[in-house]
Amino acid sequence: MEVLSCSVDSQYTHKIWQEHELSKMVSGGVPYPMLSDTGGRIGRLYGVYDEKGGVNVRGRFLIDPDGVIQAMEVLTPPVGRNFAELVRQVKAFQHVRETGEPTPAGWQPGKKSLKPSPDLVGNVWKVWKIGE
Amino acid sequence: MSCAEGNSRVMVGREAPEFTASAFVNGGFKNIKLSDYRGKWVVLCFYPGDFTFV
Structure with missing residues (x-):
């Protein structure tokens, strides 16, 4: 299973977050690619971009080996998965x-x-x- | 699959919309394409932002 995380932050911000915070929570930092979605282009495709807040809400999509979405879950920001x-x-x-x-x-x-x-x-x- | 702006619908049982993105991974920067992951199970997680609390 491969994980991809995605937020509107740049890949540069992802680097700093990984180095300064995540690596202190998870030994070696998180191992998965952290995708940059500036402007919410990908978030819009998946219906999780909040135009008002300018961020992607907490959407999670499980995609099978054929590229088909098998499950999805969308939460407002204050509750974690x-x-x-x-x-x-x-x-x-x-x-x-x-x-x-x-x-x-x-x-x-x-x-x-x-x-x-x-x-x-x-x-x-x-x-x-x-x-x- | 119809992907016209505002007309695309994300649904279970349908193909996940294709995208490319710059990513930070393993200490470096890389372009990632969803279709590179064909043959694998993928969990795509959106979140509001780096340095938020949850």
């Missing part, structure tokens, strides 16, 4: 891609996924319990 839920979603989408089996609510790696068939219609309750 939950990394654990992102990882769960990535693993679930990878599971679906590999097996073709959809994952029920709250699915975790190693838990049961479903095998859709005419027989499963109306019978999910027999093969899957909430929290299973």
Whole structure:
């Protein structure tokens, strides 16, 4: 999984932020490319550029190996993301891609996924319990 | 996919809009193209700005 971060700051500001702050939070600094989106050109493409504030809001897009968006989440600036839920979603989408089996609510790696068939219609309750 | 200004729609199940951007990575500057990442899972994260608190 590759991470790309993106804000309206220049790549020069990214460098200073990495060197002066992030490297003190994460040993060696963050390992992923920090993209510069001055003017919000990319943010507009993804519908996350706030024209009034002149910044990109907290949008997160999970893009599969074919370049298709599989998940997206957009938050207003004051609330940070939950990394654990992102990882769960990535693993679930990878599971679906590999097996073709959809994952029920709250699915975790190693838990049961479903095998859709005419027989499963109306019978999910027999093969899957909430929290299973 | 229609990409006309104001007409493009980002949706799950649809192709992610292509872009190029200058980036800071591994101590240097580099141009990044989304399509360079075909074949890989990508998490694209937008945030308001460097040196903000959250």
